[in-house]
Amino acid sequence: MRSDSFLAEIETRHTHRRRDHRQRNLGNPLAQVSFSDNDYLGLSNHPLVIESAQRSIGKYGTSARAARLLAGPCEEHNELESALASWKGAERALLFASGYLTPIGVIPSLVGPSDTILLERQAHACLFDGAKLSGARLRLFSRQDMPGLETVLNSTRKLHPKGKILVVAESLHSMDGDFAPLDEIIRLKQEAGAWLLLDEAHAGGICGPQGAGRAAHLGLVGSVDVQMGTLGKALGSSGGFVASQGSVIEHWINEARTFLFGTALSHAAVRAALTALNIIRSAEGETLRNTLQKNIELFRSSYPSSPSGPIHPIDQGTNSSALFASQRLHQQGLTVPAIRTPTVPPGSARLRVSLSARHTPPEIERLTHALHDLPPRD
Numbered sequence: 001m002r003s004d005s006f007l008a009e010i011e012t013r014h015t016h017r018r019r020d021h022r023q024r025n026l027g028n029p030l031a032q033v034s035f036s037d038n039d040y041l042g043l044s045n046h047p048l049v050i051e052s053a054q055r056s057i058g059k060y061g062t063s064a065r066a067a068r069l070l071a072g073p074c075e076e077h078n079e080l081e082s083a084l085a086s087w088k089g090a091e092r093a094l095l096f097a098s099g100y101l102t103p104i105g106v107i108p109s110l111v112g113p114s115d116t117i118l119l120e121r122q123a124h125a126c127l128f129d130g131a132k133l134s135g136a137r138l139r140l141f142s143r144q145d146m147p148g149l150e151t152v153l154n155s156t157r158k159l160h161p162k163g164k165i166l167v168v169a170e171s172l173h174s175m176d177g178d179f180a181p182l183d184e185i186i187r188l189k190q191e192a193g194a195w196l197l198l199d200e201a202h203a204g205g206i207c208g209p210q211g212a213g214r215a216a217h218l219g220l221v222g223s224v225d226v227q228m229g230t231l232g233k234a235l236g237s238s239g240g241f242v243a244s245q246g247s248v249i250e251h252w253i254n255e256a257r258t259f260l261f262g263t264a265l266s267h268a269a270v271r272a273a274l275t276a277l278n279i280i281r282s283a284e285g286e287t288l289r290n291t292l293q294k295n296i297e298l299f300r301s302s303y304p305s306s307p308s309g310p311i312h313p314i315d316q317g318t319n320s321s322a323l324f325a326s327q328r329l330h331q332q333g334l335t336v337p338a339i340r341t342p343t344v345p346p347g348s349a350r351l352r353v354s355l356s357a358r359h360t361p362p363e364i365e366r367l368t369h370a371l372h373d374l375p376p377r378d
């Protein structure tokens with residue numbers, strides 16, 4: 001192959017993406033009011049969170065400077081891990097440099113080629129990537145289809161009686177905004193002798209006692225083998241974590257490659273998350289969750305069939321319709337991203353409205369009016 005083949009192929013792929021209205025770019029500045037991020041409680045701008053991160057930079061500098069095992073003992077990282085473990089009702093927790101890198105390190109050190117992963121069909125890319133990297137057999141299920149999950153579990157057990165089975169699901173779906181039927185998933189995985197990795201990226205902070213998430217809300221924490229979360233959404237910082245039994249965390253410290261071989265989270269990100277977590281667990285956190293809930297109810301008074309969480313897909317069908325609608329809202333001072341195929345299945349391109357406690361009722365009303373004024377989709 002000649003060296004100019006690289007650019008030729010890249011150009012072809014640009015052309016195909018433009019033709020299908022799925023070319024992405026970084027050019028769009030945020031409009032006056034944004035419904036595009038996952039800062040569900042508005043903590044990324046909380047004065048105490050900012051101040052604690054600034055103090056941490058003053059004390060430790062801007063970088064953790066090396067991977068955890070090289071950089072040496074770090075009080076702040078240990079403190080956050082203890083706080084996360086206590087929040088999640090688990091023995092221990094372990095931090096990763098991002099939510100994305102968490103399952104990519106964790107899954108391949110739990111299962112391999114003689115095992116099977118049962119992955120929710122529309123799961124986040126990082127769960128797919130971790131699953132693929134593990135080399136385990138991959139079987140898909142739909143998160144609201146529990147007879148379907150039972151069938152796949154039973155057939156996997158029959159075909160591979162000796163292999164381990166890892167079920168992987170999100171508790172609150174990142175694009176559809178619905179909650180998975182966690183009690184059923186847990187019942188079925190227990191019957192099959194499987195483990196469950198539950199990604200609570202979007203539920204952490206927003207539901208359950210002290211905002212501990214969906215499993216905590218349902219009183220099911222003790223039945224989830226691996227609780228995964230991110231610091232980059234309701235916790236207003238960046239980073240990812242898992243919480244589990246002590247021996248499992250010890251195993252990841254030794255074998256999770258994205259933990260072992262990457263620079264650790266900065267102290268400032270860790271401190272910001274610690275401060276945010278303290279707020280989330282306090283009476284102020286409860287107030288923020290109530291405000292978020294009121295905002296969700298206000299939005300749902302215009303969209304009654306929309307999910308009960310903070311994420312609301314507004315169906316547009318095609319990529320071009322979704323893009324057009326998003327651009328139109330932007331002209332009116334509202335950022336609502338177009339989520340297009342291949343991120344979502346063909347024909348289900350949508351606007352993704354993400355609500356936060358920081359939004360005011362007039363901002364939400366402005367959004368619902370603008371959404372209703374959009375021309376009919378093609």
Ligand SMILES: Cc1ncc(COP(=O)(O)O)c(C=O)c1O
Nearest residue numbers: 098099100124170174201230232
């Ligand atoms: C379900 C889910 N898991 C994991 C991640 C990755 O987390 P992070 O953005 O903190 O890297 C995301 C990001 O959007 C997500 O939606």
